[in-house]
Amino acid sequence: MFLINCPYCGERDQSEFSCGGEAHIVRPKQPTELSDDQWAEYLFMRKNIKGVQFERWNHAHGCRKWFNMVRDTSNDKIHAVYKMGEKPPLE
Amino acid sequence: MTKYRVNKTKHVDQTKTVSFDFDGKSYHGFEGDTLASALLSNGVHLVGRSFKYHRPRGIMSCGSEEPNAICQINEDTNLTEPNVRATEIELYEGLKASSQNCWPSVNFDIGGINNLISPFIPAGFYYKTFMWPKSFWKKIYEPLIRWSAGLGKSPTKPDPELYDHKHVHCDVLIIGGGISGIIASKISAKNNLKTILIEDKNILGGSTIFQKNENYKINDKYSGAWIDEEIAELKKLDNLTIKTRTSLAAYHSYNYLLAKENISDHLPLDKRNGGIRQRLWKIRADKVIVATGAIERPLVFNNNDRPGIMLSNSVKKYLDFYGVSCGFNNVIFTNNDSAYETAVSLKEKGISVEMIDIRKKSNSKIVKNAEKLGVKIYWNSTVVNTFGHKKINSIEIMNLSEDGSNVVGDKNRINCDCLALSGGWTPMVHMHTQSGGKLDFREIDQTFIPKEIDENHINVGSCNGDFELEEIINNTNKKVKNFLKVSETEFDNTSILNSKELDKRNLWLLPNYISEGKCKSFIDFQNDSTAKDIKLALREGFKSIEHVKRYTTTGMATDQGKLSNMHALGIIADTAGVKMGTLGTTTFRPPFTPLTFGSIVGRSVGKFFDIIRKTSIHEWHIQNNAKFENVGQWKRPWYYPIDDEDLHDAVQRESKAARDSAGILDASTLGKIDIQGTDASEFLNRVYTNAWSKLGIGKCRYGLMLNEDGMVYDDGVTTRLGENHYLMTTTTGGAANVLSKLEDYLQTEWPELDVYLTSVTDHYSTASICGPNSKKILTKIFPDKDFSDETFPHMSYQNAKIDEINCRIMRISFTGELSYEINIESKYGKSLWEKCIEAGKEFKITPYGTETMHLLRAEKGFIIVGQDTDGTMTPIDLQMDWIVSKKKYDFIGKRSLYRSDTIREDRKQLVGLLTDDPNEILEEGAQIVSDISKKPIEMIGHVTSSYFSPNLNKSIALAVVKSGKKMNGQKLIVPMENKNINVTVSDSVFLDKENKRINA
């Protein structure tokens, strides 16, 4: 059970949050101009890394804000949390 | 006093007799006993039968690692509990326990026949044997396995006791109240840290508390006496909470731990008074110090499982802590020094004991001590066989060859009534690995010890691989100081007298003159797996420890292999010729010891199990005999039977009334999202498939929402309340998900949009009135309002007042009938509803539930998201092309509507189905086929909604069928268990195709 430092609320128990998968996948601005393959790349392809991964999280039972998290999936260490729109910390 | 109670100790009060029953026989023990110590004091060793071979088994240990003494307690009461270890049950007056896994009795056991046919029950027996014939599985194999497995009985009545959850935070949590846990607690609490110490036994002190040996002294006191004083001081510390009878169940990441406190399990049943039985502590600790100790290893040799064969340190604890001698003619079989402490203790009390030691010699102080007391030692020897059916009576020993791989010389028979085993020690690293910690392998004594990485948790004492008193005290002191950043402690200059162990020898499987195939050398006592099974698994090609474990079931029983995992690993390594450290270990998973379901669910039982959401009209529904349906957490009226109507009759009546005159539905549960902001229209354009910019203020529009993959996600009507203000409705079940999906897009993809979303589902109650007379009813309720089609057309909304209370009226329809929805603040919901009923009386207004609602919309071919769709249906599949805007540049899911997969013409598409026999009603979920001559029969679709329509007087159904769009008029078959139903594909709109009724 992680202790997650919501950038808006502070440290809260994991049960208040939900994970929204890989971060920094930007929805294409002009989807209609993409080929099937390009669209599929956006729609389906996710990395699921063993190691340091950038993830989206939502403080679902708190402030309802989405934010990003850098987490090592091999040991669940959270290296950073940062607000949507902010630059990811360099790893 | 029984003859086995040979020693008076301060831990058992021999003036307070406690009577109890075991397997229907009455016995006496004393206050302070466990069930196991009380049984042993009565000379009872035989307590159960083994799982597979039903061999007689006895008490082996004195703790949570016990594999054999598994009991059912207080049978035939609603407090009964299976799988309880006799070694952990504190004795109380009136306790009734019985051994599990034996029928008809522990002394005469039919399953014992398995023991005689055991050559035919090798590893993987269950996998190999019960594969075929398939028809045997249900009727013969499964009942047989279940019956002979006999893993206890669960209570059949509700649990009358209460369970609690408690959330706590602390600076330091210490797990284990043995010597190292006590040292750590003292240092922590004395340095101003808020400290919690948990200990699973009822007293602190671990195995040090019963030590009274010349060779182990601390500050010139026996270690037992020293720790007594430490505990007394500890109890005075303010910063420290001590929780005994509290066992750690799970150690999750970020120092989140679960511990179970037993509050009343040790009390006689009549003293429990329905209070709290167990409390689950949910602890978030800044720092954790694990001091869980070590478990003694057995030795693996032929017939090492007879009653009377026990662990050496347990024999010592029964003697020195409980005052019980497990035998009068003891033999101790060891590979290390620690067993000599047991020998010295027995000998000092005048009890006969001999040693069999696989080592060639040992010159340590404790061994010399034993020799001086006259203990006979057979060096370089091993036990090759044991005898005695229900209790051990003798053993056979032989000398070991130089390299230990074989036995040499003559067999020597020794009589005994107790054989104590000591195979060295295994650190309890379970907590460390549960927390994500890794292990190192220590070659010298073949142990896995914690590799420290986490700056917020350490392991101290014997769970860290420190087995000798001096190491334990000094290393614990040093590590804790470092961990808590303390510069000096009272333990800095402790003087310690200690016996050092120098000569180590480890043999995982002891050699024998009997061929391996004929030896029964048990590794996992609870699951009955032997060394032979493991070797067979390796011969059959299993390599991974996790596979061998599952195939042989080693370590898979309720003790999770506490005694067996190391030997299994060792034998695999030896057989495969690899180094043990390279194999890795099996994964330890929570809970460390079994948890009761009660403690897991706590107070979330009965009506507290889940939230129940009721509309403000709920009471009226109850008074009017509604039957309810669960929709998510909502209770929705399902139908309103009159007299003894069943579901079918009620729904037929309700459906007819709604189309013939007027019906009323409580639609309050539909999700409602208030949308405001200057970009609200643009936002709706992006989330719905159709266009929203041109929707006039005061107008309503139906919208379909897709996932980015093009599949239908939700639907509902949205009303434009103002220039920058909309009210969206969603399906009842989808409300929460739709809101979070919309929030997600707003916050992450389109943060530039000025839009605010608020859930207002609970703010408003909604009464939906439909039917040809609905307009008249509305006119009665709102006499000042003009309901003419010109001023109040279909798909529009107006504000109104009832008795000065504001409400909104939407003229929208989910049934195809002329229909109005009145929204009012929730607190007025019931009075609004009653007004509608009153006004509708002359038109026989009929309340209807979800079932009728579903039927009415099915007649019109309106879909229900989640019933006619399943996350694989696009709007095109649903034949709803009309709602997909061709002009809009983009909306969620648009691009996916022309992926190669979504434009396939043979996708499943929504169609209507009419049965050839109009009275035949199809089953929802039934498969649809076109050709039954060709095997295997190809399934081409399934029925999604099916009803008998009272308004059409025939059976109708919606279905999804491959290439269904092109099949209008085609004959298909719905094969059922006993017959094939002939159906014809039809249009999915069955009633009023011209939509005339909406303006009736």
Ligand SMILES: [Zn+2]
């Ligand atoms: Zn937050």
